[in-house]
Amino acid sequence: MTENTQQQTAATPELPTQYAPAEVEGPLYERWVERGYFEADEKSDKPPYTIVIPPPNVTGSLHLGHAFEHTLIDALTRRKRMQGYETLWQPGMDHAGIATQNVVERELAKEGKSRHDLGREAFVERVWQWKAESGGQISGQMRRLGDGVAWSRERFTMDEGLSQAVQTIFKKLYDDELIYRAERIINWCPRCLTAISDIEVEYQDDDGELVSIRYGEGDAEIVVATTRAETMLGDTAVAVHPDDERYQHLIGTEIELPLTGRRIPVVADTHVDPAFGTGAVKVTPAHDPNDFEIGQRHSLPSIAVMDEHAVITVHGPFQGLDRLEARSAIVAALRAEGRIVAEKRPYTHSVGHCSRCKTTIEPRLSMQWWVKVGPLAKAAGDAVRDGKVKIHPQEMEKRYFDWVDNLHDWCISRQLWWGHRIPVWYGPNGEVVCVGPDEEPPAGEGWHQDTDVLDTWFSSGLWPFSTLGWPEQTESLAKFYPNSVLVTGYDILFFWVARMMMFGLYAMDGTPPFHTIALHGMVRDQNGKKMSKSFGNVVNPLDWMDEYGSDAVRFTLANGANPGVDVPIGEDWVKASRNFANKIWNATRFALMNGATIEGELPPAERLSATDRWILSRLNKTVAQVDAFYEDYQFAKLSDALYHFAWDEVFDWYVELSKTTFFAGGEQAKVSGRVLGEVLDVMLRLLHPIVPFVTEALWTTLTGRESLVIAEWPTDSGFRDDAAEAEIENLQKVVTEVRRFRADQGLQPGQKVPARLELDGTPLAAHEAAIRQLLRLQPEGEGFAATASLPVAGATVSLDLSGTIDVAAERKRLAKDLAAAEKEKAQAEAKLGNEAFLAKAPDNVVDKIRTRLAKADEDIARIQAQLERLPQG
Numbered sequence: 001m002t003e004n005t006q007q008q009t010a011a012t013p014e015l016p017t018q019y020a021p022a023e024v025e026g027p028l029y030e031r032w033v034e035r036g037y038f039e040a041d042e043k044s045d046k047p048p049y050t051i052v053i054p055p056p057n058v059t060g061s062l063h064l065g066h067a068f069e070h071t072l073i074d075a076l077t078r079r080k081r082m083q084g085y086e087t088l089w090q091p092g093m094d095h096a097g098i099a100t101q102n103v104v105e106r107e108l109a110k111e112g113k114s115r116h117d118l119g120r121e122a123f124v125e126r127v128w129q130w131k132a133e134s135g136g137q138i139s140g141q142m143r144r145l146g147d148g149v150a151w152s153r154e155r156f157t158m159d160e161g162l163s164q165a166v167q168t169i170f171k172k173l174y175d176d177e178l179i180y181r182a183e184r185i186i187n188w189c190p191r192c193l194t195a196i197s198d199i200e201v202e203y204q205d206d207d208g209e210l211v212s213i214r215y216g217e218g219d220a221e222i223v224v225a226t227t228r229a230e231t232m233l234g235d236t237a238v239a240v241h242p243d244d245e246r247y248q249h250l251i252g253t254e255i256e257l258p259l260t261g262r263r264i265p266v267v268a269d270t271h272v273d274p275a276f277g278t279g280a281v282k283v284t285p286a287h288d289p290n291d292f293e294i295g296q297r298h299s300l301p302s303i304a305v306m307d308e309h310a311v312i313t314v315h316g317p318f319q320g321l322d323r324l325e326a327r328s329a330i331v332a333a334l335r336a337e338g339r340i341v342a343e344k345r346p347y348t349h350s351v352g353h354c355s356r357c358k359t360t361i362e363p364r365l366s367m368q369w370w371v372k373v374g375p376l377a378k379a380a381g382d383a384v385r386d387g388k389v390k391i392h393p394q395e396m397e398k399r400y401f402d403w404v405d406n407l408h409d410w411c412i413s414r415q416l417w418w419g420h421r422i423p424v425w426y427g428p429n430g431e432v433v434c435v436g437p438d439e440e441p442p443a444g445e446g447w448h449q450d451t452d453v454l455d456t457w458f459s460s461g462l463w464p465f466s467t468l469g470w471p472e473q474t475e476s477l478a479k480f481y482p483n484s485v486l487v488t489g490y491d492i493l494f495f496w497v498a499r500m501m502m503f504g505l506y507a508m509d510g511t512p513p514f515h516t517i518a519l520h521g522m523v524r525d526q527n528g529k530k531m532s533k534s535f536g537n538v539v540n541p542l543d544w545m546d547e548y549g550s551d552a553v554r555f556t557l558a559n560g561a562n563p564g565v566d567v568p569i570g571e572d573w574v575k576a577s578r579n580f581a582n583k584i585w586n587a588t589r590f591a592l593m594n595g596a597t598i599e600g601e602l603p604p605a606e607r608l609s610a611t612d613r614w615i616l617s618r619l620n621k622t623v624a625q626v627d628a629f630y631e632d633y634q635f636a637k638l639s640d641a642l643y644h645f646a647w648d649e650v651f652d653w654y655v656e657l658s659k660t661t662f663f664a665g666g667e668q669a670k671v672s673g674r675v676l677g678e679v680l681d682v683m684l685r686l687l688h689p690i691v692p693f694v695t696e697a698l699w700t701t702l703t704g705r706e707s708l709v710i711a712e713w714p715t716d717s718g719f720r721d722d723a724a725e726a727e728i729e730n731l732q733k734v735v736t737e738v739r740r741f742r743a744d745q746g747l748q749p750g751q752k753v754p755a756r757l758e759l760d761g762t763p764l765a766a767h768e769a770a771i772r773q774l775l776r777l778q779p780e781g782e783g784f785a786a787t788a789s790l791p792v793a794g795a796t797v798s799l800d801l802s803g804t805i806d807v808a809a810e811r812k813r814l815a816k817d818l819a820a821a822e823k824e825k826a827q828a829e830a831k832l833g834n835e836a837f838l839a840k841a842p843d844n845v846v847d848k849i850r851t852r853l854a855k856a857d858e859d860i861a862r863i864q865a866q867l868e869r870l871p872q873g
Contacts, residue, residue, distance in 0.1 A: 015592065015701055019585035021549025025693045029143055037709040038148040040088035042479040049085035050480040051077055052464050053149065054488050054496065055157065057096035058131055059103050062141035064523045064531065065489070067541040068557045068567060070147050072520060072635055073487045075558060077148055078689035079630060082713035088480050089148055090467050092155035093136055097419040097456045098192050098356055104130050120417050127418050141542060145550055146692050155467045157459040158420070164437045165466035166420045166459050169507055171436040178372045185289040186411050188364035189354040190310035194415040195368055197455060198408070199494050200355045207346035211331055214339050216255030222247070222266065223341050224282040227349055230326040232257070233314045234305040235264055237283040239294055242268035244279050258339045259330065267298045286365040302365050310362050323362070369413035369422060369452065373502065377407040380501035383512045390516045392633050393563040396490060403494045412455045419453030426450070461499030464513035483514040490519040490564055518633045519564050526570025544574050551691035552578040558690050559643070561635035580643060581694045587651040588680055588698045594662040595673030598681050598703055603671050610766065612675040613724035615654045618645065619679055624716040626686055642687055650679055653732065660769045677702065682714045727763040730793035731771065734764065737792045738775050744866045745801060746810060753804060756780045758796040788869045807870055818863045825856035
């Protein structure tokens with residue numbers, strides 16, 4: 001099945017009686033790192049396999065989303081490493097501009113200081129100090145999870161090399177006229193005091209107010225409605241649709257703007273929906289993106305009425321008020337003048353919030369730096385359309401195209417101190433100079449650098465190639481670019497993936513940053529609810545690792561990972577995965593105690609029992625199945641296939657069926673020991689990428705070899721034995737049916753029962769000893785009188801239950817159960833026969849009743865069969 005070239009050590013240690021993850025995981029991981037298993041050699045002649053880590057924030061700690069994503073990436077890279085690829089899992093962290101600056105500013109606030117007290121240079125130095133002392137704790141947590149990253153290559157988006165890459169691409173984009181500076185409406189956070197991009201705005205339904213205000217007087221009167229009355233101070237027009245007959249006499253005239261003493265024009269614009277509200281809208285070009293566009297079309301002035309803290313700046317009675325205070329005061333003033341036509345409270349509407357601090361966003365006119373995304377986005381879309389890049393699952397392509405095909409220019413400047421400062425200098429006479437990494441900035445009196453920094457996503461958009469040394473043409477870049485696959489959540493398809501596609505194609509001469517984008521869902525709680533501190537359902541994966549082991553957490557996450565679909569997870573599922581790890585440990589320990597070995601060649605098929613041939617046939621089919629699932633990123637299916645093969649087929653059937661052989665000893669016991677060793681060897685290799693710790697401990701004990709990390713991945717040898725599989729399937733039918741009958745009769749699992757097995761002339765005759773052992777069946781002996789006979793799979797099992805159960809009590813119990821089932825059936829039939837009920841009931845309710853009826857029919861048939869099988873008397 002595989003040929004492992006590692007040297008076997010002289011001694012094979014015994015396994016402890018119990019698996020203790022806390023004692024195994026840490027030392028194993030440090031050994032892997034010390035031996036350099038996860039490092040990647042750019043000079044190697046092996047084919048490359050590259051995945052970059054979605055860089056976690058330097059401020060962050062490991063949450064379940066990280067653990068989920070890292071488990072999938074680690075599984076992919078471990079398998080490829082075992083397959084002989086030069087595998088690079090590139091680690092690193094993001095400088096997280098807004099989040100990190102907020103953390104350090106909060107620390108300063110505890111000292112009674114602000115960043116302005118320190119000054120820019122000293123503040124930035126303070127952030128670097130914080131990073132050295134407190135940042136990056138997630139790196140240690142990644143080790144706990146078992147992440148097989150190339151630690152020697154760890155990068156940071158603010159390190160020297162990546163900073164050079166940022167400056168290089170900014171200069172290139174600027175020179176190609178794809179970066180420009182312009183005054184436009186941006187999303188402004190009054191708490192973080194910076195612009196943020198559209199995709200960093202979270203919308204939620206808030207309870208506000210909708211106020212209808214009368215502008216003008218008499219025949220020159222128009223009613224407009226707004227949820228932000230404070231912005232009326234900046235209105236410079238009222239817009240109506242050019243075809244709206246109600247307002248034809250007003251188009252081109254001016255009307256009075258209440259409270260301001262100003263008169264504003266009425267303009268005709270097709271943006272206005274005449275059927276919505278009064279068909280007239282107030283136009284505030286400095287505080288609304290749609291109004292800004294109307295203002296541009298009609299050459300309207302833009303009047304800013306708020307500062308960066310969302311405090312009113314317009315001279316008058318409202319100056320100095322916060323926007324919410326001003327809103328109430330302005331509505332009160334309008335009410336006093338008789339200008340309020342209608343008020344609705346609460347008025348639920350969608351409101352944008354800063355994704356980081358949850359403050360309500362304020363649209364604001366501001367001078368900012370922008371990327372002209374048109375040609376970049378087209379290239380990013382074409383790369384997927386032309387098949388250069390595959391998106392998995394394919395149905396996610398539509399979301400990708402909806403984004404890149406409708407992408408607006410990207411605001412890349414942020415009003416922060418922590419980040420990549422924009423490499424543009426302004427001169428005393430209006431000069432503007434963009435400086436590349438190898439150029440000296442202009443010097444002399446009056447020259448100064450732009451104070452803004454770049455959006456964090458600008459630097460992380462370079463991640464697939466900047467981490468490999470770009471703009472230098474390094475050996476690593478030549479070896480590992482493009483990346484093989486990007487594994488990330490669908491929730492950052494727009495934040496990050498589209499940015500990398502645009503920058504990768506632009507910087508690398510049309511070569512996309514990766515061949516495949518494998519999208520996964522989000523981790524949710526066991527009820528499918530989003531995890532949130534406000535819901536009280538957030539889980540710290542480290543707590544689960546402490547309690548159940550990292551393998552249990554990893555297996556639980558992988559077992560729920562269907563492509564592009566959200567993943568529910570609960571502690572009970574982690575416990576079940578812990579039980580699986582324990583089962584693997586205990587079964588392997590039993591196997592080793594009973595002669596399981598990989599020594600010597602696997603015996604030829606003619607020397608193998610049907611049971612041996614069956615498990616080897618099933619093993620090869622599992623190898624092929626797991627490989628297919630990996631290639632399709634079907635982690636849930638491959639985990640489920642491995643679980644059932646290991647637990648059901650190997651441990652519950654093969655090991656149990658082989659016990660009689662092992663206990664008997666002799667040549668056949670040696671043959672089965674070699675087969676069991678082969679099965680465990682391959683099974684542990686298959687499981688290793690998902691559960692690396694327990695499999696490493698077991699495999700090195702079984703084989704005496706160095707490490708599973710560098711072992712060869714199993715391959716399908718092509719061995720199949722359909723006849724053996726059919727034979728063992730019939731054996732399983734016999735055992736399962738008799739076990740069910742025993743349970744129905746109330747027999748304890750270990751209770752022995754006299755039985756006659758009629759197996760002559762069937763392949764099952766060779767398995768009589770194993771069948772008797774599994775079913776606790778004694779020889780029939782003298783006085784044997786069959787009270788029940790079970791024909792199944794061409795064999796007949798006759799049992800003598802006299803003296804083992806209280807027949808009268810069992811009849812009474814079954815009669816009670818039968819009556820309950822018949823009552824359930826009658827109730828279900830009555831509802832399904834009621835036409836009035838069927839006409840009103842929802843489909844799901846009717847389906848449930850049909851299911852209940854089918855279940856009742858099954859129960860009735862089962863109980864009646866049990867009654868018939870009971871001894872008479």
